[in-house]
Amino acid sequence: MKFFLIAGEASGDQLGGALMAGLRDLVPDVEFVGIGGEAMAAQGLESLFPMAELSVMGIWEVLPKYRHLKRRIAETAARVAAENPDALIGIDSPDFCLRVARAARAQRPGLRTIHYVAPSVWAWRPGRALKMAEVVDHVLAILPFEPPLMQAAGMTCDFVGHPIATAQAAGxxxxxxxxxxxxxxxxxxxxxxxxxxxxxxxxxxxxxxxxxxxxxxxxxxxxxxxxxxxxxxxxxxxxxxxxxxxxxxxxxxxxxxxxxxxxxxxxxxxxxxxxxxxxxxxxxxxxxxxxxxxxxxxxxxxxxxxxxxxxxxxxxxxxxxxxxxxxxxxxxxxxxxxxxxxxxxxxxxxxxxxxxxxxxLGKGGEAPGLRAARSVLRAVTGPR
CATH class of the missing domain: 3.40.50.2000 (Glycogen Phosphorylase B;)
Structure with missing residues (x-):
């Protein structure tokens, strides 16, 4: 199996690394392509370009880099289409990841798409879930109240736990x-x-x-x-x-x-x-x-x-x-x-x-990375 993953920030990189580890536990010969940071590199990903290029937040902050980001969206979508993965998995960074998903699907209409971390439609822009459903099949949610919101918009969604719930705190x-x-x-x-x-x-x-x-x-x-x-x-x-x-x-x-x-x-x-x-x-x-x-x-x-x-x-x-x-x-x-x-x-x-x-958030339960991996595989191939 092959997955194309995109993370745009340090928090997404950590989620991506744990997801990759979970997928490798369940499918040892899995292949990964995409964009990420150190945590994802530790799981074998060679990032197509530095993840730091995507770490921009806020409308005012994005404007000076708009042309460069637009070019990166086109480059990434073309690479997704060329790789033809079992699924494209965007990790947070919805402004970049969802644009890539839309452009990649235009080139490969049958592309299966998954998004890890539901956008904050509960806070603002509730119509964004409907727009997201145009290019996303399945969502991995890290907050327990999010699945009904995603499902109402037409996507399947699993709550996979939040990584903080199983992180080891200092004593x-x-x-x-x-x-x-x-x-x-x-x-x-x-x-x-x-x-x-x-x-x-x-x-x-x-x-x-x-x-x-x-x-x-x-x-x-x-x-x-x-x-x-x-x-x-x-x-x-x-x-x-x-x-x-x-x-x-x-x-x-x-x-x-x-x-x-x-x-x-x-x-x-x-x-x-x-x-x-x-x-x-x-x-x-x-x-x-x-x-x-x-x-x-x-x-x-x-x-x-x-x-x-x-x-x-x-x-x-x-x-x-x-x-x-x-x-x-x-x-x-x-x-x-x-x-x-x-x-x-x-x-x-x-x-x-x-x-x-x-x-x-899942304290005491199975590691979120493994839960997320099981959800991905169910979405792609059926239950495991």
Missing amino acids: PDEAALFRAGHGIAPDSPVVLCLPGSRHGEVARLLPRFGDALTDLRHHVPDMQVVLPTVAGVSQAVRHLTAAWPERPLIVEDADQKRAAFAAADLALAASGTVSLDLAANRVPMVIGYDMAPLSRLLIGMLLKTDTVTLVNLVSETRAVPEFLGRDCQPAPMAQALRRLLGDAQARQAQLDAMDLTMDR
Whole structure:
């Protein structure tokens, strides 16, 4: 069997690597072609071009790269048609993957198409599911409330579990070693600052997050701010935090980041899947997010839900406070952080919502990569 896979971001690359491993367990002689990053390369994929070219988010951010992305769509679709795989599997990055699927199907009308991670039709652009159904046969959903939405649009869909539910979190010993290694007292609050992993996010959010944390420090002078980051934006992070009254502890190493999450008492984070990482570590959080003005305006007009935080959505609560768009301001975020440190009831409400979220995402069940692989094979060949 042969599968053509496309991932456009680091999170999609991780999903793709786990899916490839699951498929190889079930079909040892399987072949892979496509676009991905390090995790997919570890499973034998030679990416057609660097995945980083596709890591663009937001309408304003895409515009300067539109012509290049359009060319890559055409090149990728032609390669899909030439390879004639058993299925094309797009992994997240719907703006790119679905355009490739449409163009590839125009060249090979019988091409079977699968998409891993349902687009957020529950949040905005609900008509997108119907448009997606024109070029996608089957969806692998990572949120439990998504299959009915995809099925209503005419696609088959399986909930395959979220990878965070089976990820191994650091334990108390690693948390204690992290504190000791960085000279943080056992009783000093550790506050995570998580401004995102894209340059645009970091540039917009980090100054506001810094002001909110400076405000919080007036009330909690012994707190330690820890800022986990990634190589692609670490230089920008260091530059933007250089003038902070108290510089944060910046960590890039993967093991150090895991330990930091285990040691944390509180977090101020960008909206996104990081809320699930915090939930897995039972770290109470405040969410803040803003976009470029044009993107903010358009998405604000289209938003269909009163929350975008996944913990709130999966647990069907509103336990996590969020400050979006123009509401993403230092003073109210600092006030929400103070409440979580001082209000035991608010803190417990978040912990309960996090535990429920993890259970609903598949904690204790079969690995999502293997579940996704079984779903792919059912869609292509029937039950296994």
